[in-house]
Amino acid sequence: MSTFPAFRAGLFAAAFTAAVPAFATPQQGSGVAWDIVEGLTTEIGPRMAGSEAEARARDWGSAKLKALGFQNVRVEEFKTLAWQRGPESAKLTAPYAQPLAITALGFSVPTPKGGLKAPLVYFPTLAALEAAPDGSLKGKVAFIDHAMRAAQDGSGYGPYGNVRRQGPSVASRKGAAGVVIRSAGTDSHRNPHTGVTVFAKDVQPIPAGAVSNPDADLIARTAARTAAGGKPMAIDLTLEGKPFPDAPSGNVVADLPGRDPSLPIIVIACHLDSWDLGTGAIDDASGCAIVTAAALAAQQGGQALRTIRVLWSGNEEMGIGGGGGAVYARMHGAEPHAVAMESDFGADKVWAAKFNTAAENKPMVDKVKAALWPMGIVPHEGETEGGADVAAIIKAQDLAVIDLGQDGMHYFDLHHTPDDTLDKVDPAALQQNVDAWTAVLKVIANEPGVIGKGQ
Amino acid sequence: MSTFPAFRAGLFAAAFTAAVPAFATPQQGSGVAWDIVEGLTTEIGPRMAGSEAEARARDWGSAKLKALGFQNVRVEEFKTLAWQRGPESAKLTAPYAQPLAITALGFSVPTPKGGLKAPLVYFPTLAALEAAPDGSLKGKVAFIDHAMRAAQDGSGYGPYGNVRRQGPSVASRKGAAGVVIRSAGTDSHRNPHTGVTVFAKDVQPIPAGAVSNPDADLIARTAARTAAGGKPMAIDLTLEGKPFPDAPSGNVVADLPGRDPSLPIIVIACHLDSWDLGTGAIDDASGCAIVTAAALAAQQGGQALRTIRVLWSGNEEMGIGGGGGAVYARMHGAEPHAVAMESDFGADKVWAAKFNTAAENKPMVDKVKAALWPMGIVPHEGETEGGADVAAIIKAQDLAVIDLGQDGMHYFDLHHTPDDTLDKVDPAALQQNVDAWTAVLKVIANEPGVIGKGQ
Missing domain, CATH: 3.40.630.10 (Zn peptidases)
Incomplete structure (x- = not known):
């Protein structure tokens, strides 16, 4: 919608005569x-x-x-x-240039100087990633999707939270250079969810981040085009946080x-x-x-x-x-x-x-x-x-x-x-x-x- | 809430046996x-x-x-x-250190190299800023608050959007070195609203940004403490976008x-x-x-x-x-x-x-x-x-x-x-x-x- 007031004259005619508060804080408890x-x-x-x-x-x-x-x-x-936490940013670079709202997971290790530029491989679930052959993700970044739903007792956080807790270790075991997950969250805002990941003792810690749900949706839609014969996905990832x-x-x-x-x-x-x-x-x-x-x-x-x-x-x-x-x-x-x-x-x-x-x-x-x-x-x-x-x-x-x-x-x-x-x-x-x-x-x-x- | 699964054993016992889709995209139209x-x-x-x-x-x-x-x-x-747009960030530095979710307004000019560090002065409304004496904001950053409400016909965007359209010009006229506004928006997420501001011909363009509503709430609460005898507010502002x-x-x-x-x-x-x-x-x-x-x-x-x-x-x-x-x-x-x-x-x-x-x-x-x-x-x-x-x-x-x-x-x-x-x-x-x-x-x-x- 336009930002140009002259064309929205009707909006400007409205008289707002409510009393002006000293502070506009909307909500107060006691x-x-x-x-x-x-x-x-x-x-x-x-x-x-x-x-x-x-x-x-x-x-x-x-x-x-x-x-x-x-x-x-x-x-x-x-x-x-x-x-x-350190500086963090990410963008899809192929097949479409799209900035991504990302945050590093706790205990992520830093990406190399200048960022990690790599193919991005889509997995619809943690189980699909687990089924990938060992070493098959060498030099690549794994994207792990999921479909967390809200529950009154929070029980979705168990299975779907595992994408965050265990996913990075699984990706590392498959040889991945980095991992990005759909946030373990149930909202639709461009605010990714952080939280710790736990690298298993037998794996090399890798850079690990979470994108917001709308960004994960975008990656899923793009991956569907790739799967239908489109160009492969690539990511440019900077996550400088460290333990x-x-x-x-x-x-x-x-x-x-x-x-x-x-x-x-x-x-x-x-x-x-x-x-x-x-x-x-x-x-x-x-x-x-x-x-x-x-x-x-x-x-x-x-x-x-x-x-x-x-x-x-x-x-x-x-x-x-x-x-x-x-x-x-x-x-x-x-x-x-x-x-x-x-x-x-x-x-x-x-x-x-x-x-x-x-x-x-x-x-x-x-x-x-x-x-x-x-x-x-x-x-x-x-x-x-x-x-x-x-x-x-x-x-x-x-x-x-x-x-x-x-x-x-x-x-x-x-x-x-x-x-x-x-x-x-x-x-x-x-x-x-x-x-x-x-x-x-x-x-x-x-x-x-x-x-x-x-x- | 804990991120540590061993203490949430109950959550992990739930069996999620829904069919696994090839892509987790939640919503499809046609x-x-x-x-x-x-x-x-x-x-x-x-x-x-x-x-x-x-x-x-x-x-x-x-x-x-x-x-x-x-x-x-x-x-x-x-x-x-x-x-x-260029790099952009802001934090309250006094009386409390708090990062702020900020975005530059279109046609903002850049802050000085190293950022603008200045006292932050709270105005509950655009009218309150207009009532400030000319020159009274020299070397300071003005914060302009408002209380936009949603309307079915969007009519709140007229008067409250003026905080964005006209506020930076008014602040500049009062001598301000920069201006930050409460986003012209009705949500409660840490996502600031951008949009152009229009500097009047007779004023010096200044760096101008908008913080999200939760950040504006924080500034309003802090300003209330300052007004009650607390220490004054200060901001560290970096907005590098330029026309x-x-x-x-x-x-x-x-x-x-x-x-x-x-x-x-x-x-x-x-x-x-x-x-x-x-x-x-x-x-x-x-x-x-x-x-x-x-x-x-x-x-x-x-x-x-x-x-x-x-x-x-x-x-x-x-x-x-x-x-x-x-x-x-x-x-x-x-x-x-x-x-x-x-x-x-x-x-x-x-x-x-x-x-x-x-x-x-x-x-x-x-x-x-x-x-x-x-x-x-x-x-x-x-x-x-x-x-x-x-x-x-x-x-x-x-x-x-x-x-x-x-x-x-x-x-x-x-x-x-x-x-x-x-x-x-x-x-x-x-x-x-x-x-x-x-x-x-x-x-x-x-x-x-x-x-x-x-x-």
Whole structure:
């Protein structure tokens, strides 16, 4: 459409006489949870594990938790293998010149100086790539497509996320000089999804990137022309990100002491680090906001019986088993825990609850279910997951787990993209999360008996 | 959310056994219109006025129109002032370090070598900037906010688009070294909206860019902290795009000759150039697709009485009154025209029709209205607009105009962004456009009497 106003005179005649605000910010929430998400995304923003920004986020979190009245607030630093993004760009050079919206995957290695110029070979699925003969991709870049669909419980991320997690290793095993995947995401925006890939021990790491879904569509359409007798595809790829060892990271840990300090504690976790492309609003400032606000709200009827601890974990995104959750379990393995829970699936409404608790705890669980039901939260019998920040302590102490399942229909529209920003957080849904967590904590943190895991 | 699969075992157990397609392209249309949008976006992609890609698009269009059976297909070249994008980036450096998603506006001038580092001053509206004292922004960058809302007829683009069109001139007049605006768009994605700005003759052109809406939200939140006593904002801005004169552009013109070549012709227009950030699917490959498919479909009951001409205009986006539409009027001013129409507002459903026709043509207009009504298209009494590609010929020959108004509720989510890609075109809505245009053409191209404009 034209940008030339004289030809759109009709548009200009409209009188807009609405009151002029001092600030045009469209959406505002309130309360502790909103304050944390708004503050962390505004005052810190992107906070990659191992970065200076993640260190600033720890200071920010520590100050915030103290100001909110938490006790024993401490930063527990550790070193980690991290990864740093570099300049990145890509374009199809044949059969059609088309710029591509690309981002490197975490633990990608850099392309050669001047970029990687190579034929691009299309695989509709990871299985199709696996079926290619070894060595058949020598000097080529593999493109791996897939057809991820949204699911309320996020379950599409398992199989389709494997394209990102395993695809680069498979491509390398076939001899590929590089690999590009369709983003593990469900949106249709020109914002590619990053995330770590894990190179298997027996393969050479190669440059690995993800293009946005519209770019992947373009590649698929072009590949169809190639397959129908058209010219082959070629790509010019620059991905300069690279791993770096011994980066500083750390957890922020804070307590709301219980009336009976001898009872095993409740730990509720989130992660403080984020990917660099967005400001980490849904992944996972929201999680930290939810658990922190709920821990405080659970004290409103009086101090809880058990200590509630919040863990704002460092380096969850690139931790691969050695992130903040594992460090926490090592450092706090001697302290008795009762239940571990995590919030790390965005800020949409909680709709399901899963329990891994002992048969003896049925009365407690029934109380939790009864408190959640009016909020539209249904019990579900599936296996609990815990999450990356609590998995190690759950395993170490064989803990009971309660999962509060958030609606994931839109989570993978935003996950690991530039679009993970504050405007995506619905204040009402965020508050529903806080209310659900508060309801759970009020029951379990006041449970005097032994809380055990299921058989 | 974790990227580490071992902790999400539940997700991995799901069995996905759907049949594997050879290509994972999600959406397919069919027919002439889809074929044009799909082809132009896939085989050409971005095609800035004055670029080599725009020249390839002319060749592509010319070949396509010949293949579709159009007669007298010709490329009519002209020279134009154009603008070329360069590297561009921005970050807030104070009070918080935050990268910003930015794009230069067309006719921006480059920032100094090494970038422009300056205080950033927030204005909630263009009116607030206009109220600032002259010279008060010396050495500073102005940020202009606004609160554009979507409208079915696109009318928000008038007043809010002025922030882009006039804002940079106003900022320059106040002494600003640069200007950044909230994108003239209605989405919440990290994709800034480009588009030309028009520097007034009496001001010094300055570097001018637009940030995405989430970035503008961030700036507004930060500015509120500054206003409440926080530290002032500062920006580091790099926008290296610059104007260049005498760039090659051109129109593609093609006819479906009528049974009576002596009658004034019907010209239906779109534009072939696009902004460079997306692939110009809705702006305006869809328009070319719609008018072309409709011209052909209007012949299905037999050759029309009047010649129908399609004009795929060059350099609409940066034409500012001298683009392809003006060139067409100069070159074809001697040929009698009857009606001029344009499609340049995306691919969403047509919902309204406006007429500027002589009272004597009421029976013809009534036939058109009757044909459109079953498609949900209502007549509207407002002033017709024509559009940039037909405005000059309408003015030169005092032509009748018929506007088919498309639903614009989502147009400014995509307009001039990287997100203007094929997946945004709904094949069913595209076809409804073709059907509506066909219905109009069948009546007016078979009208034997004089077709005149309203008084």
